[in-house]
Amino acid sequence: MDKAQEKDYFESLISLEYNFTAGSATTRFLEAIAKGNIVGQKCPKCGAVYVPPRGSCPRDGVPTLEEIQLPDYGCIESFTVVHIPIPGNPIEPPFVSAMIRLDGANISFLHLIQEIALEDIRIGMRVKAVWKPETEWTTSLENIKWFKPTGEVDINPESLKFISS
Amino acid sequence: MIPAAVIGIGQTKYDSKRRDVSMPGLIREAIDKAIIQAGVEWQDIDAVVLGKAPDMFEGVMMPELFLADAIGAYNKPLLRVHTAGSVGGSTAIMAATHITSGQYKCVLTVSFEKQSESNATWALSPKYPYTPHINAGAGGYFAPYMREYIRRSKAPEHIGWQVAVKDRRNANLNPLAHLQIPNIDLEMVKNTPMLWEPLRYLESCPSSDGACALVIASKEVAKGKNAAWIKGMSIRSEGTLSAGRDEVNPLAGQMCAKDIYSQAGITNPLKEIDCAEIYVPFSWYEPMWLENLGFAELNQGWKFTDSGKTELSGEIPFNMSGGVLSSNPIGASGMIRFGEAALQVMGLAGEHQVDNANVAMGHAYGGAAQFFAMWIVSSHQ
Amino acid sequence: MKRIGIVGYSQNKIKRDAGSANEVELIMPVVHKVLETTNLTQSHIDFTCSGSCDYLQGAAFAFVEGLNAIQTYPPIKESHVEMDAAWALYESYLRILSGEAEIALVYGFGKSSPGNLDQIMSLQLDPYYVAPLSPDRVNLAGLQANSMMKAGILTREEMYLAISAASRNGLNNPNAIKIDNPSWDEYLMGEIVSSPLTKFDCSPVSDGASAMIIATEDACEKFNLSPVWIDKIGHQVDSANLGFRDLTQVKPVSDLLEKFKIDLSSIDVIESHTQFSHEVVLLSKIFNCSIEEINPSGGPLVGNVMMAAGLDAIGHTFEKLQNHSAKTGLAHAASGPCLQQNLLAYLRCDS
Numbered sequence: 001m002d003k004a005q006e007k008d009y010f011e012s013l014i015s016l017e018y019n020f021t022a023g024s025a026t027t028r029f030l031e032a033i034a035k036g037n038i039v040g041q042k043c044p045k046c047g048a049v050y051v052p053p054r055g056s057c058p059r060d061g062v063p064t065l066e067e068i069q070l071p072d073y074g075c076i077e078s079f080t081v082v083h084i085p086i087p088g089n090p091i092e093p094p095f096v097s098a099m100i101r102l103d104g105a106n107i108s109f110l111h112l113i114q115e116i117a118l119e120d121i122r123i124g125m126r127v128k129a130v131w132k133p134e135t136e137w138t139t140s141l142e143n144i145k146w147f148k149p150t151g152e153v154d155i156n157p158e159s160l161k162f163i164s165s
Numbered sequence: 166m167i168p169a170a171v172i173g174i175g176q177t178k179y180d181s182k183r184r185d186v187s188m189p190g191l192i193r194e195a196i197d198k199a200i201i202q203a204g205v206e207w208q209d210i211d212a213v214v215l216g217k218a219p220d221m222f223e224g225v226m227m228p229e230l231f232l233a234d235a236i237g238a239y240n241k242p243l244l245r246v247h248t249a250g251s252v253g254g255s256t257a258i259m260a261a262t263h264i265t266s267g268q269y270k271c272v273l274t275v276s277f278e279k280q281s282e283s284n285a286t287w288a289l290s291p292k293y294p295y296t297p298h299i300n301a302g303a304g305g306y307f308a309p310y311m312r313e314y315i316r317r318s319k320a321p322e323h324i325g326w327q328v329a330v331k332d333r334r335n336a337n338l339n340p341l342a343h344l345q346i347p348n349i350d351l352e353m354v355k356n357t358p359m360l361w362e363p364l365r366y367l368e369s370c371p372s373s374d375g376a377c378a379l380v381i382a383s384k385e386v387a388k389g390k391n392a393a394w395i396k397g398m399s400i401r402s403e404g405t406l407s408a409g410r411d412e413v414n415p416l417a418g419q420m421c422a423k424d425i426y427s428q429a430g431i432t433n434p435l436k437e438i439d440c441a442e443i444y445v446p447f448s449w450y451e452p453m454w455l456e457n458l459g460f461a462e463l464n465q466g467w468k469f470t471d472s473g474k475t476e477l478s479g480e481i482p483f484n485m486s487g488g489v490l491s492s493n494p495i496g497a498s499g500m501i502r503f504g505e506a507a508l509q510v511m512g513l514a515g516e517h518q519v520d521n522a523n524v525a526m527g528h529a530y531g532g533a534a535q536f537f538a539m540w541i542v543s544s545h546q
Numbered sequence: 547m548k549r550i551g552i553v554g555y556s557q558n559k560i561k562r563d564a565g566s567a568n569e570v571e572l573i574m575p576v577v578h579k580v581l582e583t584t585n586l587t588q589s590h591i592d593f594t595c596s597g598s599c600d601y602l603q604g605a606a607f608a609f610v611e612g613l614n615a616i617q618t619y620p621p622i623k624e625s626h627v628e629m630d631a632a633w634a635l636y637e638s639y640l641r642i643l644s645g646e647a648e649i650a651l652v653y654g655f656g657k658s659s660p661g662n663l664d665q666i667m668s669l670q671l672d673p674y675y676v677a678p679l680s681p682d683r684v685n686l687a688g689l690q691a692n693s694m695m696k697a698g699i700l701t702r703e704e705m706y707l708a709i710s711a712a713s714r715n716g717l718n719n720p721n722a723i724k725i726d727n728p729s730w731d732e733y734l735m736g737e738i739v740s741s742p743l744t745k746f747d748c749s750p751v752s753d754g755a756s757a758m759i760i761a762t763e764d765a766c767e768k769f770n771l772s773p774v775w776i777d778k779i780g781h782q783v784d785s786a787n788l789g790f791r792d793l794t795q796v797k798p799v800s801d802l803l804e805k806f807k808i809d810l811s812s813i814d815v816i817e818s819h820t821q822f823s824h825e826v827v828l829l830s831k832i833f834n835c836s837i838e839e840i841n842p843s844g845g846p847l848v849g850n851v852m853m854a855a856g857l858d859a860i861g862h863t864f865e866k867l868q869n870h871s872a873k874t875g876l877a878h879a880a881s882g883p884c885l886q887q888n889l890l891a892y893l894r895c896d897s
Contacts, residue, residue: 059616233886266644
């Protein structure tokens with residue numbers, strides 16, 4: 001490419017600042033996770049337990065006010081091995097991004113799986129949170145460094161199907 | 166329903182960076198072609214409907230406002246639709262609804278994305294405190310669902326490669342397609358780097374600049390013109406975080422398909438639909454949507470791909486144009502599917518034309534596989 | 547043609563800063579309230595349409611987050627406009643006319659407090675020629691106000707009148723933000739934001755959400771709803787090129803009025819989407835009413851929820867007709883720099 005062609009555009013950087021808020025429901029979740037607790041919310045109609053909660057059950061269109069303490073273990077609902085780096089994240093590829101379904105929850109969230117060979121990871125595998133040292137805890141789900149296998153027997157993925165209460 | 170028909174389809178050349186044109190220039194490339202094909206004049210256009218995905222892709226907020234003159238909306242009604250990845254499809258449907266409402270006779274609709282103007286991965290991956298920052302773009306998000314599909318259906322690994330090859334071979338017959346890979350074959354796909362297991366580089370869609378425009382008209386305006394008659398159209402949505410949602414085989418997709426089939430009087434889509442342009446941004450979505458849309462039985466979709474049923478000469482050709490896997494200006498990708506379906510029944514698809522295509526389907530999806538827009542077009546009114 | 551009526555409207559109390567409330571927490575209360583007032587449930591709604599803007603919320607796909615506030619199982623027919631929700635109402639209106647739905651839910655939400663609204667709105671401008679000059683939205687409004695003054699159709703007295711009327715009317719609007727009601731001298735001494743506009747002339751940064759339900763005549767009978775009919779509704783956009791426009795006029799509004807063929811003198815209530823005092827003056831002239839008559843709710847000067855304020859103008863008009871304090875009403879929604887895009891809705895009660 002010649003120089004003239006390289007200069008056929010100019011960069012115009014847009015910078016906007018926002019005081020982003022997570023929402024009251026998620027704020028309560030983040031305050032709990034800062035203390036090492038995982039707190040989900042339960043739908044008063046269908047009984048679905050949401051984590052992290054956003055304050056509603058979209059299934060029924062109602063607020064989820066009841067809070068439920070959840071364990072820091074569950075299973076892998078599905079996963080992918082990521083082979084490309086993520087902008088702004090120091091983690092080295094390949095790494096595993098998995099949909100973690102905590103026991104007692106009815107939706108999953110994405111997190112990392114470590115402390116296992118990539119080829120041994122399976123859907124249905126039981127996993128447990130590995131926390132950062134307590135001194136590093138903030139209001140972030142990243143207080144959990146990653147999840148690791150517990151060594152228990154895999155669960156049948158069909159058992160993750162939601163049955164409305 | 167008051168009849169409505171597509172009478173003009175215009176598309177740009179799709180490419181990774183269309184630096185030869187501004188945003189208005191890109192859009193006009195598509196609009197001018199559509200209007201010329203429709204054989205209408207600017208004054209015949211009663212309203213303009215513009216669709217595109219997040220404004221952050223170009224860094225212009227509600228760009229239809231600054232584009233008002235370039236898209237011929239000056240002194241006319243102008244509507245802007247944004248329904249995530251399905252937007253091209255839902256925008257076409259909104260434009261057609263102008264006609265079916267009885268309030269308008271001839272509507273121009275256009276959708277575009279000029280992703281090279283900004284950083285799309287950045288725009289799609291905001292850092293929120295309640296999810297760990299491991300979001301590696303759309304592919305990283307959808308890969309676990311594809312893995313779950315493979316687990317359920319026991320599909321062999323090569324199915325994904327096969328879709329990637331088939332769609333790129335079709336793209337070689339479409340001069341507008343972004344990716345043109347003359348020697349594409351299974352070996353080549355298989356040897357490209359793994360991005361997000363099970364997806365390899367060539368099993369993923371590119372990031373493109375481009376625009377697509379349609380002129381949609383009433384029976385009176387379409388009279389005597391080559392037209393694609395809209396026999397059924399619908400949309401369905403489901404909440405991202407809804408418990409019990411099946412992201413592999415979303416209920417919203419199933420319901421939307423059933424709705425358009427029933428509107429069009431279709432009872433057996435495999436037999437009665439001649440070809441389909443289906444939103445497949447990652448290879449595995451072909452077998453997944455074959456099942457979701459009722460062309461194949463549950464967990465059997467991959468066998469269609471495997472046996473060549475979705476090839477250009479197959480029983481149900483999928484993505485004759487090369488599909489999203491070959492050109493992906495996100496906001497326009499849905500409308501391209503809808504427009505390509507129309508081109509097929511109008512007999513204007515050129516080298517990627519399916520013989521005797523009388524009934525075709527256009528499909529788009531977006532968000533976390535939660536927004537769906539579909540239509541059926543026919544050569545007969 | 548099918549008759550379509552507004553059967554319910556609800557608005558959150560507008561706040562200058564809604565604190566930590568997220569999209570779901572803004573939307574859910576108004577949706578529940580409007581359902582309650584109509585005795586309908588979410589399963590009666592057969593089309594849903596919302597209006598919002600990603601750049602205001604500071605994240606792509608703000609409307610996707612918002613959708614978590616709505617019942618979506620089984621999946622629903624739903625769409626979204628990146629516009630004020632007044633246009634979501636228009637989309638819903640066409641969907642009903644086409645036979646796709648009988649009852650539609652419309653909502654709009656906006657949270658302007660987290661960012662710098664003036665800066666954000668500059669991103670609406672032509673990115674090649676205008677945005678690099680970075681005029682903000684108040685600069686452009688000032689340009690329009692100046693053009694009006696030069697043309698002799700705007701005085702500081704009229705602008706002051708608009709502010710006093712808004713502040714007074716706002717006291718009767720429980721959802722309004724309480725704004726300063728300056729004395730004439732205070733107004734003249736007011737801090738200039740962009741000449742001739744002072745801080746008093748600009749609407750307050752606002753957070754909130756609103757929801758509306760519209761239905762066909764058949765559905766109104768079936769569910770015992772009391773509709774205010776949408777007798778006429780239409781919208782139009784002007785050129786983006788400010789130099790090409792006559793800023794002392796609002797051509798789309800004049801054109802729509804001509805199309806509607808309504809007798810302006812017979813209209814009981816007018817609510818307009820006027821974000822600056824001079825816009826109140828301009829629209830009151832076009833609508834042929836006095837500055838005190840327009841915007842009995844106080845209008846956007848006492849609460850301007852971006853992407854909902856246009857729907858609110860329609861909603862406030864509806865409320866006046868529903869409680870029988872008026873028989874006919876005209877509502878106006880606007881978008882874009884210097885009132886570029888406009889929507890008018892003419893509402894009527896059965897006599």
